[in-house]
Amino acid sequence: MSVAPVPASEIDAFDHEVDVLVVGFGCAGAAAAHAAATAGASVTVLERASGAGGSSAQSGGELYLGGGTTVQRACGFEDDADNMFAYLSAALGPHVDEEKLRLYCEGSVEHFEWFRACGVTFEESLYDAPTWMPPTTDGLMWLGENAWPYNELARAVPRGHRPATEGWAGHTLMTSLVDAATAAGAGIHTDTRAKSLVVDEDGAVCGVVARRFGNDVTYRARGGVVLTTGGFVDNEAMLEHHAPTLLGHGKISDGLDDGSGIAMAAVLGAATRRMDVVEAAYTALPAMVCRGMLVNGHGARFINEDVYPGLWSHAALTQPGPCWVVLDEEGLESVPERDLMGVRPTHAAETVEELEVDLALPEGALAATIAAYNRHAAQRADPLFHKDPRWLRPLVGPFAAVDPRLGFFAAGRPSAGAGSGFAGFTLGGLHTCPDGRVQSVDGTPIPGLFAAGRASSGMHGHGYISGTSLGDGTFFGRRAGRSAAFSGG
Numbered sequence: 001m002s003v004a005p006v007p008a009s010e011i012d013a014f015d016h017e018v019d020v021l022v023v024g025f026g027c028a029g030a031a032a033a034h035a036a037a038t039a040g041a042s043v044t045v046l047e048r049a050s051g052a053g054g055s056s057a058q059s060g061g062e063l064y065l066g067g068g069t070t071v072q073r074a075c076g077f078e079d080d081a082d083n084m085f086a087y088l089s090a091a092l093g094p095h096v097d098e099e100k101l102r103l104y105c106e107g108s109v110e111h112f113e114w115f116r117a118c119g120v121t122f123e124e125s126l127y128d129a130p131t132w133m134p135p136t137t138d139g140l141m142w143l144g145e146n147a148w149p150y151n152e153l154a155r156a157v158p159r160g161h162r163p164a165t166e167g168w169a170g171h172t173l174m175t176s177l178v179d180a181a182t183a184a185g186a187g188i189h190t191d192t193r194a195k196s197l198v199v200d201e202d203g204a205v206c207g208v209v210a211r212r213f214g215n216d217v218t219y220r221a222r223g224g225v226v227l228t229t230g231g232f233v234d235n236e237a238m239l240e241h242h243a244p245t246l247l248g249h250g251k252i253s254d255g256l257d258d259g260s261g262i263a264m265a266a267v268l269g270a271a272t273r274r275m276d277v278v279e280a281a282y283t284a285l286p287a288m289v290c291r292g293m294l295v296n297g298h299g300a301r302f303i304n305e306d307v308y309p310g311l312w313s314h315a316a317l318t319q320p321g322p323c324w325v326v327l328d329e330e331g332l333e334s335v336p337e338r339d340l341m342g343v344r345p346t347h348a349a350e351t352v353e354e355l356e357v358d359l360a361l362p363e364g365a366l367a368a369t370i371a372a373y374n375r376h377a378a379q380r381a382d383p384l385f386h387k388d389p390r391w392l393r394p395l396v397g398p399f400a401a402v403d404p405r406l407g408f409f410a411a412g413r414p415s416a417g418a419g420s421g422f423a424g425f426t427l428g429g430l431h432t433c434p435d436g437r438v439q440s441v442d443g444t445p446i447p448g449l450f451a452a453g454r455a456s457s458g459m460h461g462h463g464y465i466s467g468t469s470l471g472d473g474t475f476f477g478r479r480a481g482r483s484a485a486f487s488g489g
């Protein structure tokens, strides 16, 4: 399907006309639609699926928020925007978008209150254990802030905010956001796939041509078009061009992240940024990893196992593989049943030498790693990677190992590792300024065109922390929706 722009002069009469047209009804689209409608604009959201939600509805619903929210304060934590910025600029870096990140941190408490005003509820309790996804309804979780080296760069404060839902909470979050956007007046046209932007004689974007049940449908947008179509992990050609790191790995998406919004804007001369930046998750369990160790194919540790799991995942992606989770019987038995997510060891051995053979590791390598680890752990020290003493204890046989390539996400979730153990999504996209205007390759904004969420490049540098995708998608989605509402008509 061609994504080439259509001149407005070729359209005799538009089928629909609104102030703001939002393309894609995930979290960024919901936020943009809500903001534009609240600002008094007439808004229609086009959604290619048969209902709103996108990847956002399939997500964990974790929101990275801080700076002193009521949940943080109720749990006994003091935070401020500078402290939050210090952590995120390190953890999302290198090369964060400092302007966006600063705005995000300074606006975080207000943004948290916006979620609450949209109907999202958060319990005022902390889930205080390493995990991808708390199995409880606790409203707050750690996302690596208390692990080295980050605990030396910023005061350790938890900022993972979660809607009050056990486990995956994306659907709870999106139900509230979609209801809030529609209550504010936004309309939705489902089964409607935008295929091209419409451009007037001055080069301004003024509408969209979409396909609905085999027919073209034309939309005029007086104020602007906001592209919130998600990322491009489901588009193999785009991955090959821009983010080959994820080729051959699983996809963390709803299956519709084909980069269509990015492509529609790129043919108009839109600039893109950070297209190679990806989130990659290794399907190992944090509760196991922190009680033992993660070793590479040389039998060596390579990171402190208590960092945010996305960070050990990224480190694992570049290791000589495969990487293994190794722990001892005492460690395994101390993992609470609720944190096991059904995962059982794939290998068990009385001695480390036997385990080395089973895992096809170089002779003596794992034995040397465990001996060094144990020598320091006996003093509750980890001079190599500074793992928190809470997780340090000499490991003694019998030993167990888990092969993360087998995956663990619950059935029905998007592909978990696809045999490689890794699954990911893309973080790069259209280059936008903080008010959501899409920049052209010559550095000027393209009139009438806005973007947010994973269709755009947000505040991320080369790192990712859970909650920052839904977080920046909604935060900058609101800004884009507001800008489009005030930009004309």
Ligand SMILES: Cc1cc2nc3c(=O)[nH]c(=O)nc-3n(C[C@H](O)[C@H](O)[C@H](O)COP(=O)(O)OP(=O)(O)OC[C@H]3O[C@@H](n4cnc5c(N)ncnc54)[C@H](O)[C@@H]3O)c2cc1C
Pocket (backbone or CB within 6 Å): 023, 024, 025, 026, 027, 028, 029, 046, 047, 048, 049, 052, 053, 054, 055, 056, 057, 058, 059, 060, 061, 062, 063, 064, 192, 193, 194, 195, 228, 229, 230, 231, 252, 253, 254, 256, 257, 260, 261, 413, 414, 425, 452, 453, 454, 455, 466, 467, 468, 469, 470, 471, 473
């Ligand atoms: C299993 C899983 C767990 C995750 N957990 C978290 C988490 O806890 N915290 C976090 O921050 N992030 C998480 N993520 C990532 C996060 O969900 C996504 O990065 C984020 O939802 C992207 O939001 P978006 O609004 O940009 O895109 P989406 O939510 O994907 O919305 C895009 C929408 O646009 C529609 N669309 C696409 N193209 C067109 C077109 N041409 N015309 C019309 N409609 C179109 C799509 O159908 C879709 O509905 C998770 C993702 C998954 C899949």
